[in-house]
Amino acid sequence: MRRDRPVRQSDVARLAGVSQSAVSRVVSGDLARIPAATAERIREAVRELGYVPNPAARSLRGRRNSLLGVHAFEPLFQWARDGFYLDFLLGIEERAEETGNDLVLFTSATGRHGSGTVYTSEMNRLGMADGSILLGVASDPHELARLAGDGYPFVHVGRRDVPGVEISCVIPDYRTASVEVVTRLAELGHRTLTYLRDPNENEPYQDRRAGYQAALAELGLEDDSPGAAGRSGFDDSSVEDLLRRGSTAVVAESVWLAEQMMAALTARGLTVPTDVSVAVLETRSPDSAVEWDCLVIPRLEVGRRAVDQLIELVEDPRTPPTQTWVPCSMAPGTTITIAKTSQRKVEP
Incomplete structure (x- = not known):
């Protein structure tokens, strides 16, 4: 079926034979009081029509949620306790508060390789946030490419090479x-x-x-x-x-x-x-x-810069992908x- 405009929630609702509010709730992951058969019918309509929630479009219409997502491709708190992610998260939290944004943490569902996944039942789990900061050494390049293709605003902490696609990253040098x-x-x-x-x-x-x-x-x-x-x-x-x-x-x-x-x-x-x-x-x-004698990774600064870069992408989805290098130093x-x-x- 050829369309001259993006697929909307109303199109999904019409195909699934449900209300648009039901579609909105299923897409955002709120399945309370939604029968399993109805939720699956909505998912089938989403897959058939190729519907993708687009927070960037909400931004252009002035309907931002002022919610920034944080998603890790592996268990986050285990590493935070060991100190690996802690300063990244502190930097993200500080800058989000300073810029008037709230944070929403997406706990990772398990994907095909045992790592966290963004997509479940063909839907972007991050869609309720205006955009998201992604962390993790186990990030899936296929999901990163798909997010970029969907037009979802995101910034990856750390350099990631995604074949055929440029993505925004904030990178310790x-x-x-x-x-x-x-x-x-x-x-x-x-x-x-x-x-x-x-x-x-x-x-x-x-x-x-x-x-x-x-x-x-x-x-x-x-x-x-x-x-x-x-x-x-x-x-x-x-x-x-x-x-x-x-x-x-x-x-x-x-x-x-x-x-x-x-x-x-x-x-x-x-x-x-x-x-x-x-x-x-x-x-x-x-x-x-x-x-x-070792490296000092400026994790707090990396987290703060990731928020700034994400906000820029959310406010103007036409912003090209950018790689921001943050200098490291040597600790005596x-x-x-x-x-x-x-x-x-x-x-x-």
């Missing part, structure tokens, strides 16, 4: 921060480095690796360790390789890798940083027993120092 870490080690006299690679292959880790390799090339440093060549994880051979090559510094993508390296060096009678310096391309937790700790040149070419 891990690449530049990795360059800063390597530059600092070079200034301390380290010439041969060892890289410890996390098994994660998502974009934030790709950015770290790109920055690291760029810094090696620019500064003329050496690293032919397995991690630099693409092997992830840690085992005894990681330490043996470091000692054989006379490496004086380790750059680890994650704290857990740095901890394993430190323990292995200690078992061989070597200390951090006197014998081997260790820097981490991740933020240390407040309760960490070791003051790692106690795990790097001047290179101990006598450590070079130590027998394992």
